[in-house]
Amino acid sequence: MGKVLIIGAGGVGNVVVRKCAQNPETFTEICLASRTREKCDRIAAELDRPIDTAQVDADRKEEVVELIRSFGPDLVINVALPYQDLAIMDACLEAQVDYLDTASYEPPDEPSFTYDWQWPYDGHYKKAGIMALLGSGFDPGVTNVFCAYAQKHYFDEIHYVDILDANAGDHGYPFATNFNPEINIREISAKGRYWENGQWVETEPLELKETYDFPEIGPKDIYLLYHEEMESLVHHLKGLKRIRFWMTFSEKYLTHLNVLRNIGMTSIEPVEYEGKKIVPLQFLKAILPDPGTLGPRTKGKTNIGCVIEGIKDGQRKKIHIYNVCDHQECYREVKSQAVSYTTGVPAMIGAMLMLEGIWKQPGVFNMEQLDPDPFMERLNQHGLPWKVRELPVE
Numbered sequence: 001m002g003k004v005l006i007i008g009a010g011g012v013g014n015v016v017v018r019k020c021a022q023n024p025e026t027f028t029e030i031c032l033a034s035r036t037r038e039k040c041d042r043i044a045a046e047l048d049r050p051i052d053t054a055q056v057d058a059d060r061k062e063e064v065v066e067l068i069r070s071f072g073p074d075l076v077i078n079v080a081l082p083y084q085d086l087a088i089m090d091a092c093l094e095a096q097v098d099y100l101d102t103a104s105y106e107p108p109d110e111p112s113f114t115y116d117w118q119w120p121y122d123g124h125y126k127k128a129g130i131m132a133l134l135g136s137g138f139d140p141g142v143t144n145v146f147c148a149y150a151q152k153h154y155f156d157e158i159h160y161v162d163i164l165d166a167n168a169g170d171h172g173y174p175f176a177t178n179f180n181p182e183i184n185i186r187e188i189s190a191k192g193r194y195w196e197n198g199q200w201v202e203t204e205p206l207e208l209k210e211t212y213d214f215p216e217i218g219p220k221d222i223y224l225l226y227h228e229e230m231e232s233l234v235h236h237l238k239g240l241k242r243i244r245f246w247m248t249f250s251e252k253y254l255t256h257l258n259v260l261r262n263i264g265m266t267s268i269e270p271v272e273y274e275g276k277k278i279v280p281l282q283f284l285k286a287i288l289p290d291p292g293t294l295g296p297r298t299k300g301k302t303n304i305g306c307v308i309e310g311i312k313d314g315q316r317k318k319i320h321i322y323n324v325c326d327h328q329e330c331y332r333e334v335k336s337q338a339v340s341y342t343t344g345v346p347a348m349i350g351a352m353l354m355l356e357g358i359w360k361q362p363g364v365f366n367m368e369q370l371d372p373d374p375f376m377e378r379l380n381q382h383g384l385p386w387k388v389r390e391l392p393v394e
Contacts (some may be wrong), residue, residue, distance in 0.1 A: 001026045002074035002355040005067065006178060007058050009034035010180065011336055012102065013079045014346025016376055018086050018334040019382065021047045026352050031071045048054070056391045058084040064091035073097060082106040082183060084251055089132060099353055102137030102347050104228040109268065113187070113228045122364040132364040137343040137349030138304055139165055141227035144367035145375050146306045146321045152372060154319055155310040157239030162307040163227065166248040167339060168217040169300035169327045175256035176289040182281055185266050189256065193226035194244040195234050206254070206327050210246070214303040215389070216324045222246035232366035239310065260284065276371055291340070298327040298337040309393065318391040323384050333383065342384065349378045
């Protein structure tokens with residue numbers, strides 16, 4: 001169907017390129033690019049089919065444009081850092097090629113998760129006749145599609161949404177993050193935020209805590225965070241009264257995080273050390289275990305989904321739509337733990353639907369704006385099967 005350029009060779013990039021390589025009828029040619037070409041070459045050497053590799057600094061639009069023009073992709077999959085979204089979007093606009101990412105742009109000097117920088121590209125992309133698909137990971141991504149699917153098939157109006165992200169995996173380290181430590185800790189350390197009755201409500205970091213009994217992994221403590229998929233969903237769900245996002249953390253994890261925060265190691269403000277400016281959080285990232293190495297030692301499961309309540313045919317209704325993923329099964333398939341797998345597979349599926357022309361129109365789109373049915377069908381086919389259970393309405 002087409003050629004794809006994948007930018008980023010971390011944990012998620014590893015999953016994306018392996019899943020694309022499994023589907024040669026759609027991804028006819030693949031190029032994997034990163035700041036460190038050796039990482040791309042190591043992944044490429046383990047694949048069953050040949051792919052191209054390249055070195056690129058994704059902070060530099062000119063380098064990305066040059067790579068796009070030399071390889072000639074039909075689509076660029078951005079699984080680099082969220083700081084680099086705008087440079088890659090600008091490059092795609094200049095080279096007139098479709099774009100896909102898995103997380104909203106985030107400025108390096110401000111822990112802010114918003115689409116306000118990317119949505120304004122809509123008119124430019126429409127004029128160029130190209131498409132940008134934002135947030136084609138799991139959350140954001142699959143959770144948006146779960147909501148769209150529920151709105152299409154289960155509800156006349158959706159009133160309440162709770163997005164629940166549970167990771168019951170154990171990697172054996174005293175403290176490590178399952179994806180980029182810098183992004184992960186910035187996200188957790190930020191103030192919480194949820195939408196209710198037409199306005200945003202802000203909370204202190206990890207202030208709100210509940211317990212939820214997850215299918216296949218049992219009761220877990222969940223904490224309210226702000227997550228960017230809520231920002232688009234509030235515009236696209238009919239009748240919405242409240243939407244919140246919750247994530248699980250162990251007491252051990254939070255104890256370590258609190259100590260690191262109390263001594264300043266999670267700060268993004270530069271400090272001077274031996275005549276050099278260093279960012280404490282970036283130094284912490286350098287000494288923590290690389291998330292890409294956690295795959296072989298992580299055991300357990302993830303459960304990510306949405307609890308949705310609303311009205312159908314005049315009656316109140318409540319469902320839980322979710323996926324359960326096994327860390328060890330993911331590692332056997334693509335040499336990755338489930339956190340990278342659950343982000344990488346939806347990126348591949350979004351790209352697949354764009355290349356096949358099923359999700360294909362000029363402009364900038366969030367996942368819930370497109371027909372959810374083909375995406376939900378592909379989740380079952382490519383390793384992320386989902387379930388729906390009816391819940392009692394309290």
